[in-house]
Amino acid sequence: MTIDEIQQEIVEEFSGFEDWMDKYAYLIEIGNELTPIDPKYKIESNLIRGCQSRVWLHQEFAGGIIVFEAESDALIVKGLVALLLRIYSNRTPLEILNSEPRFIDEIGLRQHLSPTRSNGLLAMVKQMKLYALAYEKISSKK
Amino acid sequence: MLPDITKIRKDFPILRQKVNGKPLVYFDNAATTQRPLQVIDRVNDFSLKTNANIHRATHFMANKTTEAFEESREIVRQFMNADEVAEVIFTHGTTESINLVAYSFGVAFVRAGDEVIVSEMEHHANLVPWQMMCERQGAILKVLPFNDNGELCIELLDDLITDKTRIIAVAHVSNTLGTVNPIAEIILKAHLQNVPVLIDGAQGAAHFNVDVHALGCDFYAFSGHKIYGPTGIGVLYGKRKWLDQMPPFLGGGEMIDKVTFSGTTYNQLPYKFEAGTPDYVGAIGLAAAIQYLQGLDRQVISSYEQDLLTVATLKLKQIDGLRIYGEAPLKTGVISFNIAGIHPFDLGTLLDQLGIAVRTGRLCADPVMDHYGVENMVRASFSFYNTLDEIHAFYKALIRLKTMF
Numbered sequence: 001m002t003i004d005e006i007q008q009e010i011v012e013e014f015s016g017f018e019d020w021m022d023k024y025a026y027l028i029e030i031g032n033e034l035t036p037i038d039p040k041y042k043i044e045s046n047l048i049r050g051c052q053s054r055v056w057l058h059q060e061f062a063g064g065i066i067v068f069e070a071e072s073d074a075l076i077v078k079g080l081v082a083l084l085l086r087i088y089s090n091r092t093p094l095e096i097l098n099s100e101p102r103f104i105d106e107i108g109l110r111q112h113l114s115p116t117r118s119n120g121l122l123a124m125v126k127q128m129k130l131y132a133l134a135y136e137k138i139s140s141k142k
Numbered sequence: 143m144l145p146d147i148t149k150i151r152k153d154f155p156i157l158r159q160k161v162n163g164k165p166l167v168y169f170d171n172a173a174t175t176q177r178p179l180q181v182i183d184r185v186n187d188f189s190l191k192t193n194a195n196i197h198r199a200t201h202f203m204a205n206k207t208t209e210a211f212e213e214s215r216e217i218v219r220q221f222m223n224a225d226e227v228a229e230v231i232f233t234h235g236t237t238e239s240i241n242l243v244a245y246s247f248g249v250a251f252v253r254a255g256d257e258v259i260v261s262e263m264e265h266h267a268n269l270v271p272w273q274m275m276c277e278r279q280g281a282i283l284k285v286l287p288f289n290d291n292g293e294l295c296i297e298l299l300d301d302l303i304t305d306k307t308r309i310i311a312v313a314h315v316s317n318t319l320g321t322v323n324p325i326a327e328i329i330l331k332a333h334l335q336n337v338p339v340l341i342d343g344a345q346g347a348a349h350f351n352v353d354v355h356a357l358g359c360d361f362y363a364f365s366g367h368k369i370y371g372p373t374g375i376g377v378l379y380g381k382r383k384w385l386d387q388m389p390p391f392l393g394g395g396e397m398i399d400k401v402t403f404s405g406t407t408y409n410q411l412p413y414k415f416e417a418g419t420p421d422y423v424g425a426i427g428l429a430a431a432i433q434y435l436q437g438l439d440r441q442v443i444s445s446y447e448q449d450l451l452t453v454a455t456l457k458l459k460q461i462d463g464l465r466i467y468g469e470a471p472l473k474t475g476v477i478s479f480n481i482a483g484i485h486p487f488d489l490g491t492l493l494d495q496l497g498i499a500v501r502t503g504r505l506c507a508d509p510v511m512d513h514y515g516v517e518n519m520v521r522a523s524f525s526f527y528n529t530l531d532e533i534h535a536f537y538k539a540l541i542r543l544k545t546m547f
Contacts, residue, residue, distance in 0.1 A: 020162070020495045021492075021495070021546070024491070024492060024495070024546070025546055028488070028546060028547070051503045051504045051518070052486075052487045052490075052502060052503045052518065053485065053487045053518070054517065073485055073517065074485040074486075074487035074488050075485060075488045075547070076487065076488045076491050077487065112491075
């Protein structure tokens with residue numbers, strides 16, 4: 001599936017929720033189910049420190065594909081992280097560069113991507129794009 | 143005796159709104175307070191009728207504005223019981239006030255090897271400027287610790303002060319712990335050893351009668367927006383004996399006497415420290431806020447705020463796994479806490495869905511987080527326009543949200 005198709009899937013999953021509590025409960029559930037990042041990757045250089053919550057982002061690039069692993073200490077952020085991994089992990093750099101996480105706005109959670117330094121989420125998306133940009137440049141030089 | 147809360151809340155129309163479909167419960171007063179209609183109207187009225195730059199032209203509007211600005215300064219002087227208006231400097235907030243002192247006092251009085259004392263519970267605004275100054279001047283920053291109850295270890299202060307101590311900077315009230323510090327005692331101890339004291343009054347000015355003359359503090363800083371006034375305006379009170387010896391902080395118009403390319407001389411107090419066009423609209427708004435406060439019975443208000451704190455503390459302590467940080471015997475209405483197993487960001491986000499506004503995060507006080515070994519906290523902070531019903535709603539919300547984790 002393409003990134004946009006997965007985003008559409010996510011938007012549809014969330015459209016069933018009328019109650020904010022159900023929406024957040026689902027997000028918390030997804031967050032709880034996210035495979036914890038390998039402890040050896042929970043290091044300073046992988047840490048995106050926001051003053052509201054912390055996010056760790058690890059990546060590996062092989063066979064033209066970037067694989068991301070990520071985690072947060074806040075459950076709601078972890079849930080959003082899980083959804084972001086769903087669209088951005090196991091993708092080529094170009095696919096990542098050519099899409100925006102518009103699903104977050106469409107499921108009514110735009111405030112969590114606000115451009116403050118608070119919850120690390122926006123910084124994480126930027127970091128993912130930076131990795132994609134770097135790997136795209138490396139790939140195109142070969 | 144209780145204040146007439148219904149009447150008071152009518153003064154604050156912003157409180158009537160719904161957030162996420164629920165009535166707003168505004169518990170983030172330590173971050174900023176709301177402005178009463180009296181302040182909003184004064185500011186609007188001014189902008190509609192009298193706006194002109196001050197101390198510059200001599201036309202009608204300029205004169206009226208200058209008068210209003212200087213009147214505001216006199217209102218602040220009286221509010222603080224400062225000896226003279228020259229000792230009342232308008233700044234853009236507590237942070238700028240403290241930066242001004244740290245910089246200028248540092249240039250005038252602090253040399254390599256000298257010492258500056260701050261406390262462990264300071265907001266970054268009363269910590270970072272001193273760190274920067276110490277780095278510039280080659281001085282050493284020493285820290286007065288606090289105990290787990292949230293009280294300063296005052297018994298350690300005498301030994302911390304040496305003949306190299308040049309200034310002590312401490313909060314009137316802690317923005318995280320709510321602790322009301324024994325600043326009179328600190329000032330006394332410091333003065334016995336000839337050390338001046340700066341008080342960060344950001345959280346204190348709204349709740350206490352600040353009498354700088356009685357306190358004897360050398361500097362006192364506070365912000366308009368934390369005392370029901372506008373943002374962008376603040377005050378630095380400083381004793382003339384220090385301010386006269388301190389060089390200017392910012393350079394520009396107003397703070398000069400005469401400017402030539404071979405040298406420039408500076409204006410007298412307070413203008414020496416008021417470079418550029420001040421936030422004169424803000425100053426006028428601040429004066430209106432002070433007058434609004436003085437129109438209330440501050441004793442009654444203060445006692446009511448204590449009731450809110452007492453009830454909230456009692457209710458929160460009934461919640462399993464909830465820990466309050468800072469339970470000093472004398473506190474203002476600030477409760478920072480965590481619930482075991484629930485991240486503050488998650489709790490704050492969900493409380494917001496219920497219309498309840500609290501602060502989460504590191505509260506601009508990293509050392510306080512480090513003291514308790516936590517990454518973040520939730521903070522509820524009250525004001526006299528909050529109600530007991532709101533406290534009960536808060537308690538019920540926490541109980542309900544706990545079940546989601």
